[in-house]
Amino acid sequence: MGFEINGMPVLTNSHGFVNQTNTFRTMKGQDILGSGNITDTGSDVLEYNKVGSFTVGCFNTSYDFPYRVANSLSSNFGWMLTNNIVPATEIKVRYRSNYGGYNYSFYTSGAYDDVSITYLSGSWKHKSIQYGVAGGGLNKPALWQRVA
Amino acid sequence: MTRWTIEEIRNAKSLNDDNTVFDLEMNHPEFGWIPYTLRPDDPDGSVSNEDLLSMIGSNYAAYVPPTSEEVIARQVAEAREERDRQLRQNVDPMVSNSLRWNDLTDEQRTMWQEYRTGLLGVPQQSGFPQNINWPTIPDGYR
Numbered sequence: 001m002g003f004e005i006n007g008m009p010v011l012t013n014s015h016g017f018v019n020q021t022n023t024f025r026t027m028k029g030q031d032i033l034g035s036g037n038i039t040d041t042g043s044d045v046l047e048y049n050k051v052g053s054f055t056v057g058c059f060n061t062s063y064d065f066p067y068r069v070a071n072s073l074s075s076n077f078g079w080m081l082t083n084n085i086v087p088a089t090e091i092k093v094r095y096r097s098n099y100g101g102y103n104y105s106f107y108t109s110g111a112y113d114d115v116s117i118t119y120l121s122g123s124w125k126h127k128s129i130q131y132g133v134a135g136g137g138l139n140k141p142a143l144w145q146r147v148a
Numbered sequence: 149m150t151r152w153t154i155e156e157i158r159n160a161k162s163l164n165d166d167n168t169v170f171d172l173e174m175n176h177p178e179f180g181w182i183p184y185t186l187r188p189d190d191p192d193g194s195v196s197n198e199d200l201l202s203m204i205g206s207n208y209a210a211y212v213p214p215t216s217e218e219v220i221a222r223q224v225a226e227a228r229e230e231r232d233r234q235l236r237q238n239v240d241p242m243v244s245n246s247l248r249w250n251d252l253t254d255e256q257r258t259m260w261q262e263y264r265t266g267l268l269g270v271p272q273q274s275g276f277p278q279n280i281n282w283p284t285i286p287d288g289y290r
Contacts, residue, residue: 050192051150067183087171088185089163121190123182148152148176148184148195 049120054127054145057093057120080142081130088120091144123148152177152195160208167211170204223277230282231270238285239264259286 003011009018017038024032045052059080067086128142156175163169170186174195186197214222242248242260252260266283273280 047191049190051194085179085182087183088187089171090183119187121185121187122192122195123176123179123184146192147179148174148182 049118049122049146051122051146051148054143055091055093055118055120055124056141056143057091058141059090059092079130080126082126082128084126085123085147086126088122088124088146091120091124093118093120120146122146150194154195154200154203157200157203160204162208162211164211165213167208170200170208172200172204172208174200220277224271227270227277227280231267234285235264235267239267256286 002009002013012018026032047053048055067080067084067090123146124144125147126142127145131142154174154176158173158181160170160172163171168188172184172186173181174184176182184195184200186200188197190197239260243264249257263283263285270276270280270282275281
């Protein structure tokens with residue numbers, strides 16, 4: 001059985017895609033044309049800490065600034081830009097496990113006994129909006145995605 | 149799953165005594181030069197850590213454990229962050245909101261005042277920053 005869209009064959013009786021100009025377009029209007037098999041090159045993101053997975057965490061240290069953009073107003077302050085990529089060691093991920101039956105991300109230490117630390121690997125991209133980080137001051141939780 | 153072949157690395161730095169964990173930069177086919185943390189228990193296989201380790205070889209900066217002063221400085225900073233967080237997230241919304249504050253009994257106000265005073269006094273505790281006796285938030289608010 002074939003398949004048509006607006007009278008244009010898309011799938012043939014032999015179950016193959018028809019290579020038609022203007023048949024398939026991306027959301028930005030680019031044609032999708034080609035030949036051969038369609039293969040899945042995505043990552044298995046069902047497992048935490050694999051490429052493609054997300055986490056919530058803060059900057060690991062208040063002292064190093066190599067992955068922040070300095071602010072001219074203060075040497076003790078920097079900007080963490082969206083899409084900036086940092087090594088996993090720069091992200092501090094802590095979880096509390098005894099709060100209403102839920103695990104949730106927690107970004108500081110010392111106050112409670114039920115805080116556990118997660119050690120990540122690889123390269124992580126900052127997906128939150130740009131925010132300021134003060135040396136020795138407040139670290140804000142942000143969304144990160146592993147990209148390598 | 150995509151597998152990337154990495155052909156260049158630089159600035160490898162050992163992060164432990166066993167030289168099994170490294171921070172490094174690699175020339176990624178999609179992103180160019182990016183920082184990367186190599187751990188032996190990495191569940192992801194899109195980059196071969198074995199290949200990276202052989203590229204690192206003996207060409208890495210040796211692990212330098214933090215000095216006791218650095219450890220203490222970090223503990224102080226983290227403890228102050230936590231103290232500030234509790235003041236900002238727990239105390240401020242209560243004491244700066246007159247409607248909420250007026251709804252409290254005298255006993256509850258005293259508990260909040262003691263909690264706030266305890267937080268402000270955390271850096272003055274004798275065990276600070278290693279052994280901190282954190283004040284308890286009043287019942288029903290944690």
